[in-house]
Amino acid sequence: xxxxxxxxFSRTRSVRQLSAFFLLLVGVTILxxxxxxxxxxxxxxxxxxxxxxxxxxxxxxxxxxxxxxFQGILRNPLADPYIxxxxxxxxxxxxxxLLIFSGSKMVSSIFIPLLAFAGxxxxxxxxxLLSRRGGRVPRETLLLSGVIIGxxxxxxxxxxxxxxxxxxxxxxxxxxxxxxIIWTGETVTTVVTVTVMxxxxxxxxxxxxxxxxxxxxxxxxxxxxxxDVERTKIILFFSASLITGAVVSVSGLIGFxxxxxxxxxxxxxxxxxxxxxxxxFLAGSSLLVVADTVARSVFLQEIxxxxxxxxxxxxxFIYLLRRERGPG
Amino acid sequence: xxxxxxxxxxxxxxxxxxxxxxxxxxxxEAANIIKFTDDLGRVVELSKRPERIIxxxxxxxxxxxxxxxxxxxxxxxxxxxxPPQAREIPRVGDFSHPSIERIVELSxxxxxxxxxxxxxxxxxxxxxxxPVYSVYPHDCEALLNSMENLLGLxxxxxxxxxxxxxxxxxxxxxxxxxxxxxxxxxxxxIEISKSPLMTAGSSSFVSDLIERAxxxxxxxxxxxxxxxxxxxxxxxxxxxxxxxFHGLSKKEELSRRIGWGSIGAVKKGRVYDDIDPDIVLxxxxxxVLGIKEIGERLREGN
Amino acid sequence: MSEALRTEGVCFSYDSKQVVESMDLNVTRGEIVGxxxxxxxxxxxxxxxxxxxxxxxxxxxxxxxxxxDGMNSxxxxxxxxxxxxxxxxxxxxxxxxxxxxxxxxxxxxxxxPERADLEMVRWAMEMTDTRAFSLKPVSSLSAGERQRVMIxxxxxxxxxxxxxxxxxxxxDIAHQRMVMDNIAWLRKERGTTVLLVSHDVNLxxxxxxxxxxxxxxxxxxxxxxxxxxxxNNLKDTYGVDLVIEERQGKKIILEWEDGETRxxxxx
Numbered sequence: 001x002x003x004x005x006x007x008x009f010s011r012t013r014s015v016r017q018l019s020a021f022f023l024l025l026v027g028v029t030i031l032x033x034x035x036x037x038x039x040x041x042x043x044x045x046x047x048x049x050x051x052x053x054x055x056x057x058x059x060x061x062x063x064x065x066x067x068x069x070f071q072g073i074l075r076n077p078l079a080d081p082y083i084x085x086x087x088x089x090x091x092x093x094x095x096x097x098l099l100i101f102s103g104s105k106m107v108s109s110i111f112i113p114l115l116a117f118a119g120x121x122x123x124x125x126x127x128x129l130l131s132r133r134g135g136r137v138p139r140e141t142l143l144l145s146g147v148i149i150g151x152x153x154x155x156x157x158x159x160x161x162x163x164x165x166x167x168x169x170x171x172x173x174x175x176x177x178x179x180x181i182i183w184t185g186e187t188v189t190t191v192v193t194v195t196v197m198x199x200x201x202x203x204x205x206x207x208x209x210x211x212x213x214x215x216x217x218x219x220x221x222x223x224x225x226x227x228d229v230e231r232t233k234i235i236l237f238f239s240a241s242l243i244t245g246a247v248v249s250v251s252g253l254i255g256f257x258x259x260x261x262x263x264x265x266x267x268x269x270x271x272x273x274x275x276x277x278x279x280x281f282l283a284g285s286s287l288l289v290v291a292d293t294v295a296r297s298v299f300l301q302e303i304x305x306x307x308x309x310x311x312x313x314x315x316x317f318i319y320l321l322r323r324e325r326g327p328g
Numbered sequence: 329x330x331x332x333x334x335x336x337x338x339x340x341x342x343x344x345x346x347x348x349x350x351x352x353x354x355x356x357e358a359a360n361i362i363k364f365t366d367d368l369g370r371v372v373e374l375s376k377r378p379e380r381i382i383x384x385x386x387x388x389x390x391x392x393x394x395x396x397x398x399x400x401x402x403x404x405x406x407x408x409x410x411p412p413q414a415r416e417i418p419r420v421g422d423f424s425h426p427s428i429e430r431i432v433e434l435s436x437x438x439x440x441x442x443x444x445x446x447x448x449x450x451x452x453x454x455x456x457x458x459p460v461y462s463v464y465p466h467d468c469e470a471l472l473n474s475m476e477n478l479l480g481l482x483x484x485x486x487x488x489x490x491x492x493x494x495x496x497x498x499x500x501x502x503x504x505x506x507x508x509x510x511x512x513x514x515x516x517x518i519e520i521s522k523s524p525l526m527t528a529g530s531s532s533f534v535s536d537l538i539e540r541a542x543x544x545x546x547x548x549x550x551x552x553x554x555x556x557x558x559x560x561x562x563x564x565x566x567x568x569x570x571x572x573f574h575g576l577s578k579k580e581e582l583s584r585r586i587g588w589g590s591i592g593a594v595k596k597g598r599v600y601d602d603i604d605p606d607i608v609l610x611x612x613x614x615x616v617l618g619i620k621e622i623g624e625r626l627r628e629g630n
Numbered sequence: 631m632s633e634a635l636r637t638e639g640v641c642f643s644y645d646s647k648q649v650v651e652s653m654d655l656n657v658t659r660g661e662i663v664g665x666x667x668x669x670x671x672x673x674x675x676x677x678x679x680x681x682x683x684x685x686x687x688x689x690x691x692x693x694x695x696x697x698x699d700g701m702n703s704x705x706x707x708x709x710x711x712x713x714x715x716x717x718x719x720x721x722x723x724x725x726x727x728x729x730x731x732x733x734x735x736x737x738x739x740x741x742x743p744e745r746a747d748l749e750m751v752r753w754a755m756e757m758t759d760t761r762a763f764s765l766k767p768v769s770s771l772s773a774g775e776r777q778r779v780m781i782x783x784x785x786x787x788x789x790x791x792x793x794x795x796x797x798x799x800x801x802d803i804a805h806q807r808m809v810m811d812n813i814a815w816l817r818k819e820r821g822t823t824v825l826l827v828s829h830d831v832n833l834x835x836x837x838x839x840x841x842x843x844x845x846x847x848x849x850x851x852x853x854x855x856x857x858x859x860x861x862n863n864l865k866d867t868y869g870v871d872l873v874i875e876e877r878q879g880k881k882i883i884l885e886w887e888d889g890e891t892r893x894x895x896x897x
C-alpha cells in the first residue's frame with residue numbers, strides 16, 4: 001500500500017478523477033436543462049436554456065480556475081479574482097460602456113464586452129505596475145495593490161451610478177451577476193469570442209500547473225528547481241486576469257465561486273495543480289449551473305445568480321474556515 | 329368621487345408621518361388650514377393655496393399642466409418634457425437625484441412626488457419645513473381620483489374639473505370601443521427593458537392601459553410594477569402581441585433573438601416599437617392617447 | 631575541470647546599500663566550504679547570487695567553468711540546489727510529494743515519476759530519517775521535522791553542487807550530526823561540492839575544508855578553518871572575546887571569555 005501511495009503524479013488517477021467531475025458536470029447540465037419556469041416540454045426552451053447553461057459552464061469554470069491560479073501565485077487561500085481588482089475593473093468597463101451607449105442599440109452589444117475586457121486588462125496592468133519592486137512582483141504588494149485598485153474602482157462605479165437613471169437596473173444586474181442575457185447574433189459572436197479566449201488562457205494556465213506546484217515551495221526554491229519565476233508569475237497572473245475579464249464582460253460580477261471551489265477540490269483531491277486546475281474548472285462550472293438553475297426557478301421574479309452564490313457561498317466559506325482552524 | 333368636506337376634530341398634525349389612519353380623500357378645509365391626504369396615505373397640511381409648486385416626476389408635471397396650474401410650477405425634473413412649456417421651467421435634478429439645494433433655493437409652497445422610491449427625499453424636505461404631497465395612481469381609475477384630489481388641494485377650478493370630467497368620459501368610451509371578452513383578448517407582452525429583460529406586472533399603470541385597450545398582460549402573475557422576467561416564461565406564454573417600450577430594440581430584432589422565433593407575435597409580425605413610451609408609462613393625462621394607440625394596434629390583426 | 635564554482639568581482643547592492651562587494655571566490659570540486667559572519671554581512675545574499683536568484687550588479691558567477699548567466703534554467707537546476715533559510719511552503723501536501731518536487735528538473739511537466747525518481751526520493755528521506763512520515767501532511771510536522779524534509783528535497787535534486795543556508799536550524803544535536811554526516815558522505819561518495827552558511831562556528835570548523843569569513847559584504851578571511859578561525863578574526867567579526875582551542879586538527883570554540891558585560895543603557 002505504501003508503495004502505491006508513494007507514487008506521486010499518476011496520469012491514470014488524474015484522468016479518473018477528472019472524469020468523475022466531468023460526469024458530474026454532464027449530470028448537472030442535463031438536470032438543469034429540464035428545470036425552469038417554463039417546464040420541460042418545448043424544444044424551444046432548450047434553445048433558451050441550453051445557451052444559458054453553456055454560458056454558466058464557461059463563466060463558472062473560468063472563475064473557479066482563476067481562483068485556483070491566484071491562490072497558487074499569491075500563496076494565499078483568500079485570493080480570488082475580486083480581491084485582486086480584476087473583476088471590478090471589468091465591471092467598471094462594462095458600466096462605462098452602458099452609460100455611453102445607452103442610447104444606441106446594436107453597437108452596445110459589441111462595445112460593452114470590449115470595454116469590460118479593456119477594463120480588466122488595464123486594471124491588471126495597473127496592479128502589476130503598482131506592485132513591482134525592482135523588477136520583481138512580491139506577492140504582498142500584488143495583493144495589496146489589487147485590493148486598493150479594486151476598492152478605488154468600486155467607488156468610481158458607485159459614483160457613476162449616481163448619474164445613471166434609466167441604466168440603473170442594468171448596472172445593478174452587472175454588479176450582482178446575471179446569466180439570463182437575451183441571445184442574438186451579436187451575443188453569440190461575443191460569447192464565442194469569450195470562449196475562445198477562455199480556451200486559450202486555460203491552455204496556457206494548464207501548461208504552467210507544475211510551475212504553480214513548485215512556486216508553493218517559495219520563489220527561491222522554485223527558481224532553484226528551474227522555474228523562471230518572474231516570467232511564470234506574470235504569464236499566470238495576466239492569463240487568469242484576462243479570462244476573468246472576458247467572462248465578467250458577459251456575466252457581471254459573480255462572487256465566491258473563485259474562492260470556494262479550489263478549497264473544496266483541495267480537500268477532496270489534494271493540492272497538485274495539475275489536477276486542481278482542471279478539476280476546479282469542472283467543479284466551478286457545475287456549481288454555477290446549479291446556482292443559476294436555482295436563480296431562475298425558485299421565485300417568480302429572477303434572482304441575479306451572484307446573489308445565490310453569495311447566500312450559499314458565504315456561510316459555506318465560514319464553515320470551511322472553521323474546519324481548517326479546528327484541528328490545527 | 330367627491331371630496332368630502334367634513335371637519336376632523338383632530339389637533340393640528342405637525343409631523344407628516346402619521347399616515348396610517350387616513351385615506352386619500354379625507355380632506356379638510358378650515359379657515360386657514362388646508363389638510364389633504366395624499367395617495368400614499370400621508371396627511372399634508374398647508375396654510376394657504378400653493379402658488380409655487382415643484383414637481384419631481386414627469387407624469388406629475390403633465391398632470392399639473394392638465395389641471396390648469398402649469399404656471400404655478402417653478403421647478404421640475406430634467407425629464408419633464410411635456411407639454412412643451414414644461415421645458416422652460418427650471419430643473420431641480422432628475423427622478424432619482426433631485427437637488428435638495430435647488431429645491432430650497434426656489435422656496436416652494438409644495439413639492440409633488442410620486443412613489444415610495446422618492447421617500448428618502450421626503451424626510452429631508454419635511455425637516456426643512458416644505459410640504460410634500462405624493463401622487464401615485466396604479467391605474468386609470470386611481471388616476472382620476474388622484475387628479476381630483478390634487479385639484480382640490482390646488483384649488484378647484486371649473487376648467488380643471490372639466491378636464492377631469494372629459495378625460496373620464498373618454499376613458500369610458502374607449503373602454504367600450506376596445507372591450508373584448510376574456511377569451512378573445514390577445515396575449516400581450518410588455519417589454520420595459522431588454523437587459524435585463526423586464527416587463528410590467530398587473531399592478532403597473534401600463535398594464536391597466538393594456539387591459540382597457542382589450543389586451544391581456546401575460547405577466548399578470550408577477551408581483552411588482554416592473555419585474556425582471558425570464559425569457560422562458562415569455563416564450564411559453566406565446567403572446568400574440570409584443571410592445572417594446574424602450575428605445576433600445578427595433579421590432580426586427582425580435583426575430584433575431586434565439587428561441588423567440590416561435591412566438592405568435594413574432595411569426596405574425598405583430599411587434600410594435602412605435603408607441604412613445606412616455607405616453608404609456610407615465611400615469612397622466614396622455615393615458616387616453618396611450619389606450620387609443622395600443623388599442624388600434626391590438627386590432628390591426630383582425 | 632576541477633573547479634566547481636567561481637565568483638569574480640561579484641557585487642550586489644540593494645536600496646543604494648552595498649550588500650556584497652567585489653567577491654572573489656574559488657571552490658574546487660568536492661570541497662565543503664563554510665560561510666560565516668555577522669547577521670547582515672551578506673552571506674545569504676552571496677548564496678542567492680551564486681544560485682542565480684539575484685543578479686550581480688557587477689562581476690560574474692561560473693559553475694564548472696561555464697558562466698551562470700548563460701545557463702538555461704533546467705541546466706542550472708541540475709547543477710545546483712539551494713536550501714533557503716526559511717522554509718515557506720503552502721501546498722497542503724504529503725511529505726513524499728514535497729520531496730518528489732525535487733525531481734522536477736528531470737521530469738516533463740506532465741510526466742509521471744519513474745522508478746529511478748521514486749528511489750531517489752526514498753533514499754533522500756532515509757538520509758534524513760524522515761521516511762517514517764512519508765505520507766503525513768507537511769503541515770503536521772514539527773519545525774525540526776520540516777527542516778529535514780526540506781533537506782531531503784534538496785538531496786533528491788541530486789545536484790553536484792549544494793548551497794545550504796543554515797541547514798541545521800531547528801535540529802537537535804543528533805539530527806545536526808546526521809545532516810552534516812550526510813554532507814560529508816555526499817562529498818566522499820559522489821564528489822558533491824557544498825557551500826554552507828551557518829551560525830554554528832564549531833560545526834563549520836569541524837566539517838568544512840575552507841571557511842569564508844564575511845563582514846559588510848566583503849571577504850575578511852578565506853582559507854582552512856585552522857587559519858581563519860582565530861581569536862582575533864572572530865573578535866573583529868563578532869565583537870566577542872572567545873576561548874578557542876585546537877582539537878583533532880580543528881579549531882573549536884569552548885566559551886566566551888568573561889569580560890565586562892556591555893549593557894548599552896548602563897552609562
